[in-house]
Amino acid sequence: MVQTIYENVWSALPFPSFLVDKTGGISDANGAAETLITTSQRHMKGKNISRFFGANSIVLATITQAAKDFGSVTQYNVDVAILEQPVMTCNVYVSFLSADMEQLLVVVQPTGVAQKMSRSLTNLSAARSVTAMAAMLAHEIRNPLAGISGAAQLLAMNASPQDLELAEMIGTEAKRIGQLVDRVEHFGDQRPMAAKPVNIHDVLDRAKRSAQAGFGVGVEFSVDFDPSLPDAAGDPDQLLQVFQNLLKNAAEAVDPARGTIKIRTSYNSSVKLAMQGAKTQNLPLQIEIIDNGRGIPASLITEIFEPFVSSKSNGTGLGLSLVSKIIAGHGGLVECSSTEGRTVFCVRLPVWNGK
Ligand SMILES: Nc1ncnc2c1ncn2[C@@H]1O[C@H](COP(=O)(O)OP(=O)(O)O)[C@@H](O)[C@H]1O
Ligand SMILES: [Mg+2]
Numbered sequence: 001m002v003q004t005i006y007e008n009v010w011s012a013l014p015f016p017s018f019l020v021d022k023t024g025g026i027s028d029a030n031g032a033a034e035t036l037i038t039t040s041q042r043h044m045k046g047k048n049i050s051r052f053f054g055a056n057s058i059v060l061a062t063i064t065q066a067a068k069d070f071g072s073v074t075q076y077n078v079d080v081a082i083l084e085q086p087v088m089t090c091n092v093y094v095s096f097l098s099a100d101m102e103q104l105l106v107v108v109q110p111t112g113v114a115q116k117m118s119r120s121l122t123n124l125s126a127a128r129s130v131t132a133m134a135a136m137l138a139h140e141i142r143n144p145l146a147g148i149s150g151a152a153q154l155l156a157m158n159a160s161p162q163d164l165e166l167a168e169m170i171g172t173e174a175k176r177i178g179q180l181v182d183r184v185e186h187f188g189d190q191r192p193m194a195a196k197p198v199n200i201h202d203v204l205d206r207a208k209r210s211a212q213a214g215f216g217v218g219v220e221f222s223v224d225f226d227p228s229l230p231d232a233a234g235d236p237d238q239l240l241q242v243f244q245n246l247l248k249n250a251a252e253a254v255d256p257a258r259g260t261i262k263i264r265t266s267y268n269s270s271v272k273l274a275m276q277g278a279k280t281q282n283l284p285l286q287i288e289i290i291d292n293g294r295g296i297p298a299s300l301i302t303e304i305f306e307p308f309v310s311s312k313s314n315g316t317g318l319g320l321s322l323v324s325k326i327i328a329g330h331g332g333l334v335e336c337s338s339t340e341g342r343t344v345f346c347v348r349l350p351v352w353n354g355k
Contacts, residue, residue, distance in 0.1 A: 018106040019097075022067040024049040024060050027103065036108065037082060049106065054081055059092055059108060066094040066104055077111060085339075086298040138185040141177065149174045183318055193329050197231035197352040198239060200287060204263050207243035211261075216251040219259040226266045231352040232285050238326045245319040246289045246345050252312065253293030253343060262290040271348055273333055281331050283348035296338040304336065323347075 010017070010028075016036040019028040029037075029044045037044065037052050044052070053059040058078045066073045072095035080090040093107040152170035159167050208221055232239070243263075250261045266286045273281045296304060303309045305324040310317035327334045332349040 015107050015109050018044075018049060018108075020049055020063060020104050020106055021102055022063070022104070024063050033108075036110070052083060053108075057081065059106065062092050062094045063104055063106060066096050070096050072096065080108060080110075086301050134184045138181050141181050145174055145177055145181070149178075180316060183316055193235045193238065195233045195235065195330075195352075198234045198236045200229060200232045200239070200265060200285060200349070201225050203236055203239050204243055204265070204287065207240055207247055208263060210244060211247040211251060215248050216261070218256050219251050219254055219261055222260065222262045224262065224264040229265050229267055229285060232330075232349045233352040234330045234349060238329070242323045242326050242347065243287075243289070245323050246347075249319060250289055250291035250293065250343070250345075253295075254291050255293070258292075260292050262288075264288045264290065268348075271333075273331070273348075281350055283331075283333055283350055285349040285351060287347045287349070289345045289347075291343050292341050293343060295340040295343050296336070301336065301338060305334070 011031045013030055014032055016033040017030045018026055018033055020026050025048055026044045026046065029041045031041075033044070034041055039052065049063070050057065050060050058075060058080060062073050062075055072093070074094075075092045077089050078092055079087045080092065081087045088110045091107075091109045091111060093105075093109070095105045097103045097105055149171055152167050152174065156164055156167035156171070204223070204225075208223070211219075212221060247261065247263075251259070254261065264287070266288075267284050268286045269282070269284045271283045271286070273283055297311065300309065300311060305320050306317075307321040308317040309320075323334055327347055327349070330349055332347060334348070335346045337344050337346075
C-alpha cells in the first residue's frame with residue numbers, strides 16, 4: 001500500500017526527477033523526466049545521466065558535489081542542454097537520500113515562463129533604444145530619398161534602353177529604402193495604447209486573409225478557434241500587426257510546396273504574470289501560430305526578439321522585436337519554441353474586463 005502511494009506520487013510529480021547513484025547512474029525516472037528528456041523511463045534506467053545532459057553538464061557536477069558532501073545542493077537559473085535540444089535555463093536540485101542506499105534524488109526544473117518573462121522585458125528596453133533612432137531615421141532619410149526617386153524618374157524619361165534599366169534600378173532600390181524606413185518608424189510610435197475589447201478571432205481572420213492573398217500564397221492555412229474565447233483587452237490595429245508579422249515569418253520559413261500554418265486559440269486560466277509591486281496579471285488568452293518550416297537555429301533562438309536579429313539576406317530583424325514591444329505594451333507575453341519541422345509562437349493576452 002505504502003509502496004504504491006509513493007509510486008503514484010513519484011509518477012504524478014510535475015517536476016522532472018531522477019534517482020541516481022553517486023556517479024550519475026540512473027535507477028529510476030518519473031513521467032515528467034520522460035517528457036523533459038523525450039526518452040522512456042525503461043530506456044533511461046541503467047544509463048548514466050551524462051548520456052542525456054552531457055558529460056560536462058552542471059547536472060553531473062551538482063550530483064558529484066552533493067555525493068561528496070552527503071547533503072543537498074541547489075543551483076538556480078543554470079543553463080542545461082538536453083540531448084540535441086536548445087539550451088534551457090533550469091533550477092537543478094540534488095539531494096543525498098541515505099548513506100546506505102547511496103542514492104541521490106535529482107530534480108531538473110526548467111524555469112520556463114519566468115525566464116521568458118524577463119527576456120520579454122529586456123527586449124522592451126532594447127526596443128526603446130531603437131525608438132529614438134527610428135524617429136531620426138524617418139526624418140533624415142525621407143527627404144533625400146524623395147529627391148533620389150524623383151531624379152531617377154526624370155532620368156528614365158529620356159534615357160537609352162541601357163540607362164533606363166539603371167534608372168529603374170535606382171527607383172526600385174529607393175522604394176525599398178522607403179519601405180524599410182516605414183517599418184523602422186513603427187518603433188517611433190509612442191502613442192499610448194488605447195485598450196478596448198478586441199475579438200481576437202476577427203483580428204486573426206484579417207491577418208490570415210491578408211497573408212493568403214500576399215506573402216502566404218501557396219501555403220496551407222488552418223484554424224482551430226475556441227469559439228467561447230472572451231474578448232482581449234487591446235488595440236486591434238497593433239494586434240493585427242503582431243499576427244501579420246508572425247504569419248509572415250512562418251510563411252517565409254516553410255517549404256512553398258508543402259508548407260502548413262496553423263492558427264490556434266484556447267483559454268488557459270493557469271497563466272499568470274507577476275508584475276512589479278507584487279500584482280499579478282492573468283493571461284488566459286492563448287494564441288498559437290504553428291508552422292512546419294525549417295525551425296529556428298539553436299544559436300539564434302535566444303536572440304530572435306532583439307531588434308536587427310535576422311537570418312534572412314533581405315530581413316530587417318524588426319518583425320519580432322515589434323511583436324515583443326506591442327505584446328509587452330498589452331501586458332502580455334510572447335514565447336517561442338522550435339524544432340525542425342515545428343515552430344510555435346505563443347501569444348498570451350489579458351481578457352477585457354470592462355475598463
Ligand atoms: N516561424 C519561424 N520559423 C523559423 N525561423 C523564424 C520564424 N520566425 C522567426 N524566425 C527567425 O527569427 C528571425 C527574426 O525574425 P524577424 O524579427 O521577424 O526578422 P526578419 O523576418 O526580418 O528576419 C528571422 O530572421 C528567422 O531567422
Ligand atoms: Mg519577419
